[in-house]
Amino acid sequence: MKNFENVSVIKQANIYFEGKVTSRTVLFNDGSRKTLGIMLPGDYEFGTAAAEVMEMLAGEMAVLLPGQSEWRTYKSGEQFEVPANSKFKLKVNTVVDYCCSYIE
Amino acid sequence: MKNFENVSVIKQANIYFEGKVTSRTVLFNDGSRKTLGIMLPGDYEFGTAAAEVMEMLAGEMAVLLPGQSEWRTYKSGEQFEVPANSKFKLKVNTVVDYCCSYIE
Structure with missing residues (x-):
């Protein structure tokens, strides 16, 4: 799609980390929402409220998911899930274009 | 609105200047389009095809419009127009959130 x-x-x-991470919120008729965002190179930690599915639209980054001890790299076309009420870390090396779906 | x-x-x-300027394209039922974008601090020059109306949603920047010799500062809530097929320069000092309408 x-x-x-x-x-x-x-x-x-939505502007975070002095503009190095930004997104726009998209609202769907079924009440669900997604954000379309950009991350510039840097190291970030995020917390979730709802669970999230992060879909990589462009770029590449290393992700440390909650409860994991090893970083895993995700690139354009791949996605990963983050549980609700958790924290995850990112090492972004290229400009990342992403779509985040909130599972509420 | x-x-x-x-x-x-x-x-x-849409990704420009190594991600320091990015935007998302919004398409309207009447066939018109706008982009919602972010500019990080820096000096930029852009060229237009269609004429544009730039609306400042957040932040502040200095603008040198085509045919002008003086820079003018625009901040959140203000807007300016750029003619079709022209070039304009920007000095962005804070993170700028903008909406660009294309007049076609």
Whole structure:
């Protein structure tokens, strides 16, 4: 699916880490939401509220998921899940374009 | 208008200047399009094809419009127009969140 059709988009961006991580929120008719985001190179830690599915649209990064001891690299076309109420770490080496789906 | 309702969004981001300028394209039912974008601090020059209206959603930047000799600063809540087929320069000092409307 190249486009999200028949959705609402919140104009204002979500801005984190002085703009090195930013996203736009997309709202679907079924009440679900996703964010489309960009991460510039850097090391980040994020916390989840809802569980998340992170789909890589471009770029590559290493991810340390909660409860894991080894970093794993994900690249364009791949995805990973993060449990609700958890923390995960990222090492971003190239510009990453991603889509995050919230599982609520 | 805080949200764009009943639109399509192209999943893949538009990425310029090694990710320091990125945007998402929003398509409207009347055939018009806008981009929602982020610019990180830096000096940029852009060229237009269609005329553009740039609306500042957050942040502040100095703009040198085509045919002008003086830079003018625009901040959140302000907007400016750029003619078709022209070039304009930006000096971005803070993270800028913007909405660009294409006049076609």
